Amino acid sequence: MPLDDHPDLQVPAHWLRPGMPAYETARRIWNGMHDRRPALIAPCGDPGQVSEALRHAARADLEITVRGGGHNVAGTAVADNTLMIDLSPMRTVTVDPVARTAQAGGGCLLADLDAATTPHGLACPAGVVSHTGLGGLTLGGGYGWLARTWGLTCDHLLAAEVVLADGSVVEATEDDHDDLLWALRGGGGNFGIVTRFTLRLRPVGPVHHHTGVYPLAAAQDVLAAYRDFAPRQPDALHTVGALKHAGTADWIPAKLHGRAALFLTAAWFGDPDEGPAHTDRFFDTTGPAATLVRRMSYAELQSLGDHGEPAGHRYFTKSCYPADLTPRTAAAFVTAAEEMPSPLSSIDFEYLRGAIDQLPDEDSAFPSRSAPYIFTASSQWTDPRQDAPNVAWPRRSIERLAPTCTGGAYVNYLHDEAPGRVLEIYGTDRHTRLAAVKKAYDPANLFRRNQNIEPTPS
Ligand SMILES: Cc1cc2nc3c(=O)[nH]c(=O)nc-3n(C[C@H](O)[C@H](O)[C@H](O)COP(=O)(O)OP(=O)(O)OC[C@H]3O[C@@H](n4cnc5c(N)ncnc54)[C@H](O)[C@@H]3O)c2cc1C
Structure with a gap:
């Protein structure tokens, strides 16, 4: 009997195999660099279906991958000859506006969450x-x-x-499986498949949003002003910067169209009427070539960046935490912008701290609370023949910055990394604790197609 006909290996009718038209769509993830072909795709709509997929993988001796939104730049959601557990049927969100909590399915996109919460004037902080x-x-x-x-x-x-990993279903809370909850807070997709997230929500209102654009020649001086400004602002002011090619929007002067430029944005999350008092001074003193000032809903803000990073393009990203934005670091930002091989690519940076740094470090596995800045060089291009220069550019940019960085990195922005990088990022103490949680919940390292933490050896 052919292996596939064996009764133990027969699969539900809605699972997808090579040759089915829906398989071709379902195997694709956001980053077009990863053209991989799983042996099977199991769309899962509830925890029982996830358990069934895990049982099948064990019987068929298949490694598994887990697909949430499919956005991981390293493509950890999909691999050749594996069983992909596709959580995209799990996108329901329910909101309790009185308790200010949301229950969100394991395959939700951020848009699903915002669509459910923002009509109540609430949101969960997210990307x-x-x-x-x-x-x-x-x-x-x-x-x-x-x-x-x-x-x-x-x-x-x-x-x-x-x-x-054994197919059982648990609820991790602060009272029950609290070690697992701790690990899920920033320890990556290592410990099990989350089928429902219970999230605390925060009040949100209209946002005061102020962007300035500067020619690249002015970037070094503006970055010096940004270094002086950003750390002294209230936590309700979030500032982000990007070095990228300017588009042709009406507000951008024609002389900058198609040229690498510096964009800085300050968004105020307090009373929007107070926003200008917090943002204007920076732009008044740094003399941008043009500014765009808007008041927008939080939901509008959340989709502002959607069009710039379409699914199917090719992406390669490297990221680090600069310890400071010294003139030397700023010069490295500008050099990276000058060397950008594709006009679709960008350098993104922001000043962090605020609540990130103030919350108790011991409550989560997240390792880099005190990092002041984050820097990301993201290559985006479409032609596979241009892979080499577009992969080389983020690597080179990060290598140049490395001596002025903290040594850590954001686990969700890791791409191809040297062995030992995950240990380096979490640090020995946190990594040891994560490995112990891994041993308790996934001793055979079933969930290993990710930025992996191996269980503590027996
Ligand atoms: C365009 C773009 C913008 C981004 N912006 C931000 C941002 O603003 N802030 C930020 O912090 N990050 C941002 N990121 C990075 C993002 O956090 C990571 O790419 C993240 O991995 C995406 O999650 P996903 O579910 O879409 O990924 P997937 O590729 O589906 O999964 C990534 C990993 O998580 C695991 N996983 C996913 N869902 C589950 C689950 N329910 N249970 C168990 N494991 C699971 C998978 O197994 C896999 O190993 C951005 C990425 C992109 C591509």
């Missing part, structure tokens, strides 16, 4: 592109517009329903 998956983002940390005001997404994880 800045609405087609990102909540799962991977939360399990790795979760930076976003509200991080300085309220903290990371993982700081808002109150409980999680988790399918463990």
Whole structure:
């Protein structure tokens, strides 16, 4: 009897195999660099279906991958000849506006969460592109517009329903499986498959949003002013910068169209009428070529970055935490911008701290609370023949910055890394504790197709 016909190996009718048209769509993830072909794709709508997929993988001797939103730049959601557990059917969100909590399915996108919470004037702090998956983002940390005001997404994880490696389902809370909850808050997708996230929500209102654009020649001076300005602001002011090619929007002067330029944005999350008092001074003193000032809803803000990073393009990212924005570091930013091989690429940076740094370090596995700045060089291009220069550029940019960085990195922005990098990022004490949680919940390291933490050896 052919192996596939063996009764133990027969699979539910809605699972996808090579040759089925839906398989071709389901195997694709956001980063077009990863053209991989799983042996099977199991779309899972509830914890029971996830357990069934795990049982099948064990019987068929298949490694598994887990797909949340499919946005991980390293492509950890998909691998050749594996069983992909696809959580995308689990995108329901329910909100308790009185308790200010949300229950979100393990395959939600940030857009699903915002669509459910913002009509109540509430939001869970999360990332800045609405087609990102909540799962991977939360399990790795979760930076976003509200991080300085309220903290990371993982700081808002109150409980999680988790399918463990043995197929059993547990609810991790601060009272029960508290070690697992701690690890899920920033320790990555290592410990089980989260089928429901219970999240704390925060009040949000209209946002005062102020952007300035500067020619690249002015960038070094403006970055010096930014270094002076950003750390002295209230936590409700979040500032982000980007070095990228300017588009042709009406507000951008024609002389900058298509040229590498510096964009700085300050967003105020307090009373929007007070916003100008907090943002204007920086732009008045740094003399941008043009500014754009808007008041927008939080939901609008959350989808502002969506169009710039479409699914299917090719991406390669490297990131680090600069210890300071000294003139030397700023010069390295500018050199990286000058060397950008693709006009679709960008350098993104922001001043962090605020609530991220103030929340108790021991409550989560997240390792880098005190990092002042984050820097990311993201290559984006479309032609596979241009892979080599676009992969080389972020690597070179980070190598140049390395002597002025903390040595840590954000686990969700890791791409191809040297062995030992995950240990380096978490540090020995935190990594030892994570490895012990791993041993308790996934001793055979079933969940290993990620930025992996191996269980403590027996
Ligand atoms: C365009 C874009 C914008 C981004 N913006 C931000 C940002 O603003 N802030 C920020 O912090 N990060 C940001 N990121 C990074 C993002 O946090 C990571 O890419 C994250 O891994 C995405 O999660 P996902 O569920 O979409 O990924 P996937 O590729 O589906 O999964 C990534 C990893 O998480 C695991 N995983 C996913 N869901 C679950 C689950 N429910 N249970 C168990 N394991 C799971 C997977 O197994 C996999 O190993 C961005 C990424 C992109 C591509």
